[in-house]
Each structure stands twice: as C-alpha cells, then as structure tokens.
Amino acid sequence: MKSISILVPPGAVMEAVADPRYLFTTANQFLEAAGRPPLFSIQLVGLEKQTSLLDGVFSIQADKLISEVDQTDLIIIPAISSPIGPVLEKNKAFIPWLVKQYQKGAEIASLCLGAFVLAETGLLDGKKCSTHWAFYNEFRERYPEVTIMDGHIITEEQGIYSSGGANSYWNLLIYLLEKYTNRETAILASKYFAIDIDRNSQTVFAIFNGQKDHADEDVKKVQHFIEKNFTEKLSVEELAKTVAMSRRSLERRFRQATNNTVAEYIQRVKVEAAKRSFEATRKNINEVMYDVGYTDTKAFRSLFKKITGLNPVAYRNKYNKQLQALEN
CATH class of the missing domain: 1.10.10.60 (Homeodomain-like)
Known part of the structure; x- marks a missing residue:
C-alpha cells in the first residue's frame, strides 16, 4: 500500500483538500473493479483534529495529527488562500514535520499556492517550482533561491512536485496516479474526471497584468x-x-x-x-x-x-x- 497524507492546513482551499482524496479513493475503486487490490491508503493530516476553513463556513475533520504520522510515502500540500503571509504564519508547525518526512524518503507534492508552504521548508532552494501565474512576483520576492518555471503545469525534481494555478493541480494528481499505477489507470481517471491528461502549460490562461507591483x-x-x-x-x-x-x-x-x-x-x-x-x-x-x-x-x-x-x-x-x- 502507498500511504498518501493530504495536509489540512489552516487557510486551505477546501477543494484542494477534497479533490486529491476523491481521486485516489476513486483510483482504488478502479483497481478493485479490474480485479486488483487497492493500492492507496489515504489520510487527512492536520495540526488539529478539526480545521475551520473559509471563516468557519466549512470544517474538515483530520484522520490524524502530524504527531501521529511517523512515516508516509506521499504528502500533498493543498492550495492555500491569500493573503499569503498570515496563512503561512498559521502553518509554521507543518514545516519541520515536512522536512523530517522528506528526509525519511517521503515525496511531497504542492498544489497551486501550496508551493508557498513547500518553499517555507527550504526544500525547494536551488530547485525548480510551479505555482499560480498570478503570484510569480510575490513568490520570487519571498524565495529568490527557487526558480519559477514560467507557465509550467507540472514541475518535478528529486521527489518534489508542484503544479500550476487553480484547477491545473488535477494534471499533477493524474501524473502522480500514473507514476504509482500505470498509464491505463491514469487515462481512465482522466476520462472519469474530464481532465486533459497531457496538458503541460498554463500560459494560455495567464493574464498579463503589467507587473507594476514595484517601487521604481x-x-x-x-x-x-x-x-x-x-x-x-x-x-x-x-x-x-x-x-x-x-x-x-x-x-x-x-x-x-x-x-x-x-x-x-x-x-x-x-x-x-x-x-x-x-x-x-x-x-x-x-x-x-x-x-x-x-x-x-x-x-x-x-x-x-x-x-x-x-x-x-x-x-x-x-x-x-x-x-x-x-x-x-
């Protein structure tokens, strides 16, 4: 079994927590329907048992606290909401745990603005990364040691994955599913969830806004x-x-x-x-x-x-x- 730990950070985008769980749970069903055993053990991991999102409109129940997870195979960091600074502050306790898990052999995947949480660990220093195109400047200012891959949907380097903006995280999830299973299962999931499996660029969605967030x-x-x-x-x-x-x-x-x-x-x-x-x-x-x-x-x-x-x-x-x- 592959253990998948989906973080439930304060300030998370709820869909970016629910969608990975939905995908890998459905993938287990596909495998069982094909006469194969389920491959994924999926758990929601939080700093507290219950995390309130969107000013209390939603609440997510974690399966485990980070202190209860000694080892895992894949950690998924969901997209977070802006403003970025206050959300990062609320999630500081995840940082040493993420570093420890990576050192133990876990792979880590960030979805959209989850790249900011990942970058806080320092694990991206000297590496490449994808994130939402609208936040490139802020990301570069915060993490000058990280190379933003302009327009890329998926970036992979040394067991660390990141995705482009908004719903493009589905492409990363399908990519990871193919890596852990096979092309056939990935194609079946892409059809089921209506995802363009081979889309590799978010540049077509980028709105050039003039890049005037500077003082010169x-x-x-x-x-x-x-x-x-x-x-x-x-x-x-x-x-x-x-x-x-x-x-x-x-x-x-x-x-x-x-x-x-x-x-x-x-x-x-x-x-x-x-x-x-x-x-x-x-x-x-x-x-x-x-x-x-x-x-x-x-x-x-x-x-x-x-x-x-x-x-x-x-x-x-x-x-x-x-x-x-x-x-x-």
Whole structure:
C-alpha cells in the first residue's frame, strides 16, 4: 500500500483538500473493479483534529495529527488562500514535520499556492517550482533561491512536485496516479474526471497584468509608455531617453523590477493586445498581427505560441465567442 497524507492546513482551499482524496479513493475503486487490490491508503493530516476553513463556513475533520504520522510515502500540500503571509504564519508547525518526512524518503507534492508552504521548508532552494501565474512576483520576492518555471503545469525534481494555478493541480494528481499505477489507470481517471491528461502549460490562461507591483517610478513610466504605444516600433534606446537614463541602466532596472527584459515586456504587451483582439473581434490573423505592430507572420506566430502555448488560430477558435456562436 502507498500511504498518501493530504495536509489540512489552516487557510486551505477546501477543494484542494477534497479533490486529491476523491481521486485516489476513486483510483482504488478502479483497481478493485479490474480485479486488483487497492493500492492507496489515504489520510487527512492536520495540526488539529478539526480545521475551520473559509471563516468557519466549512470544517474538515483530520484522520490524524502530524504527531501521529511517523512515516508516509506521499504528502500533498493543498492550495492555500491569500493573503499569503498570515496563512503561512498559521502553518509554521507543518514545516519541520515536512522536512523530517522528506528526509525519511517521503515525496511531497504542492498544489497551486501550496508551493508557498513547500518553499517555507527550504526544500525547494536551488530547485525548480510551479505555482499560480498570478503570484510569480510575490513568490520570487519571498524565495529568490527557487526558480519559477514560467507557465509550467507540472514541475518535478528529486521527489518534489508542484503544479500550476487553480484547477491545473488535477494534471499533477493524474501524473502522480500514473507514476504509482500505470498509464491505463491514469487515462481512465482522466476520462472519469474530464481532465486533459497531457496538458503541460498554463500560459494560455495567464493574464498579463503589467507587473507594476514595484517601487521604481522610472520603470513604471516606461511600462506605461510601452502600453500606450505598443503598435509602434519601440527601441530600448528611445525608451531610455524618455526617462533620461542610459540603455544599460534601463535594462538593469527594468529586469530587476519586472523580471522581464524590456524587449520581453514589449512582446508580452503586444501578445496580450493580440489575445484581446482574437477574443473579441472577427479579424483574421494578419489583421491582428498588423494591429499590434508585427509584419513578419512567422515571427508573430512563433512568439504568440511561445507566450500563450497555442498558435493564433487555435487561440482564436478556443476563446472567440462570436466564432463559436456562428459555428453553433
């Protein structure tokens, strides 16, 4: 039997506690239906026997306290809610236990913002990690020793797993199920829970919000200038002049403030504008490309797919409601 310990941290997202339990319990049923013994022993593990969530709206009963779990095979850290700081403070007691269990051979998987709890252990230092795209900046500020895998749904390194944002944790759960059982069982579970088993990127869901959560006012001025003039051909030299700065200084300060180079930021602004156009208009690919300041079709398609994970046609077909209505 594989022992799976699902944490019940204060401030947890309830679904991220219930869903892993549901998946592995159902997987046991699949195995039994196929004439095989159940593989997973699933337990909810908490700091207290009962944990109140969502300001008391829900309450979860733990099967065991952390002091009662000497050894386990897999620990799942569910997503937590924001603001992050106060939730981490409430979960400090989990940290030494997580480290001890990992040292004993347990694997650890964090779901979405559960990566913040995992990072508190120090076990992610020098390693790669996935989490919700909307919290990349806060994560980088708190844990500079950890490498965020931009856009990745699943990251795995040395028995530590992490997932991207929101419901993408289902992809990690299916991935773990396949690892512990087989492809056939994973496919059956993916069909049962209606999960795209091989989705590996969350970039298509990322909403570029400008990355202005910093204190460098000159960089903010350049960001605003780019966003107002993204249809033009912008050079770093010209942008540096708008804030009386050298190119080298602008590049250095811009990356420090936004975690993007100036060129990357310009590209992302253009692609975000293209995404909005594909979602809301019936313009063809070339029209949108010209609107956002590109003339090279190949370069535009390549950049768009790199940032969103989909080519322009696939993105438009997936998210344009007007086109979907015409087809129906």
